[in-house]
Amino acid sequence: MNTDKYGVGHDPDCYPGTDVLKNLLDLRDERDLNEAERYLTEKCATQFEFQEPPYSLATLKDIHHTLFSQIYSWAGELRTVKISKGGNQFCIPERIEPEATKEFSRLKAAGWFEGYSREQLVIACAESYGTINVLHPFREGNGRTQRILFEWIIVNAGYEIDWWAVDQQEWVAANISSFHGNDHHLSRIFERCIGMPIQEDVHS
Helix, strand or coil: CCCCCCCCCCCCCECCCCCCECCCCCCCCHHHHHHHHHHHHHHHHCCCCCCCCCCCHHHHHHHHHHHHCCCCCCCCCCCCCCCEECCEECCCHHHHHHHHHHHHHHHHHCHHHCCCCHHHHHHHHHHHHHHHHHHCCCCCCHHHHHHHHHHHHHHHCCEEECCCCCCHHHHHHHHHHHHCCCCHHHHHHHHHHEEEECCCCCCC
């Protein structure tokens, strides 16, 4: 049985005999697809403008659709298959929506972290990011989608944010640790990436 990188076995979303997701570009080589994904999503990411809260699962779906609509026909749609990575199973499809609603309700109750000190914001973002990562709402592209959402959350809370200091392997390792209940590594990432308070222009 062919097993793709997310451990779903024979996968109807992939080209037969491969672990390459069917895509609008009809790329059959995983390296070519990854390169095209990276180029197109970086280009699409420049289209985003800051969005104020409230945020929701619909926000994530909109972000995902904008990033991946040139690559996948299902961009912006919730996954319908169970997936796991490194032996860790993500949220089952039937629970994605209710669990996302629960987490976004918690964020709303926390005032979207407005008024938090930088130290409080680092810890709160790491915890929430880890929770949403376990949901893994989409078949592919969850990390890129989440980072845009958290850019908005952090900017709305009044702080600068820059992800460039983190590589992909570090993200993966931190999320695995968070999956097992340890948010320390995600906190270290957010500590590095969250910058100084945003200085607003003062007009007399």
